[in-house]
């Protein structure tokens with residue numbers, strides 16, 4: 001059985017992965033917050049991502065890392081720097097030195113939030129972040145690309161759309177961006193099990209009728225999403241976006257602190 005290290009294990013996505021994976025993988029789970037083991041064999045270790053020595057201790061014997069820890073919403077530089085920037089470096093570098101060969105990075109649609117919504121985004125679209133949180137995810141993608149090229153690691157950067165508890169879309173934008181729990185778990189399994197794919201940016205979305213992101217790279221490693229946000233369209237009807245949000249992929253992150261000139265953004 002492969003040993004998988006899950007960071008952010010106490011968070012929404014971490015909990016879903018642990019629930020799905022006990023019995024499938026040997027789990028080593030870490031978070032700043034306390035966790036209750038999902039099985040007798042799960043190792044739960046409380047640690048801060050910004051502590052290099054603590055991260056290095058987690059690495060021996062690990063086959064793959066699912067890195068879902070860190071700041072998961074917009075925040076100040078002081079909130080983002082230690083957990084997401086320093087934390088990502090600590091995980092990548094200590095993983096490399098321990099010989100870990102495969103890592104999944106939780107990027108976000110907010111790494112490409114300032115693209116206009118008329119354009120369908122692909123894995124080849126360079127980052128165009130819509131805030132400091134999005135910038136931290138662009139850093140994830142740059143680090144993943146570099147560790148693949150320079151050190152031969154297999155790295156997936158997942159531009160996740162909307163993963164929610166409860167497991168359903170909550171507004172009209174989510175009809176484009178939603179990913180169900182089982183689809184996210186399956187996508188991560190593809191990232192761990194597929195033959196080496198070097199470095200790939202993929203989108204963390206279900207099989208949504210209204211999707212505006214081309215997920216060819218995920219399909220290439222075997223991703224076959226089962227859910228479609230459209231099934232919830234009637235439920236979220238009328239929960240629309242404001243004029244600025246609906247122009248760009250990043251949605252409601254766009255007006256947050258916006259002092260620019262939208263007419264100048266191509």
Ligand SMILES: NC(=O)c1ccc[n+]([C@@H]2O[C@H](COP(=O)([O-])OP(=O)(O)OC[C@H]3O[C@@H](n4cnc5c(N)ncnc54)[C@H](O)[C@@H]3O)[C@@H](O)[C@H]2O)c1
Pocket residue numbers: 007008009010011012013014030031032033047048049050067068069070071072073082083087106107108109159160161162163164
């Ligand atoms: N949920 C979504 O819709 C979504 C969308 C795009 C990207 N993502 C990304 O996926 C990842 C997981 O998202 P989530 O929804 O589960 O978020 P979450 O906030 O529920 O979980 C993040 C976890 O990281 C832990 N953490 C934060 N700082 C830490 C530190 N310094 N050291 C150790 N642990 C720390 C938190 O305690 C928390 O349990 C995040 O990186 C997020 O940016 C999520």
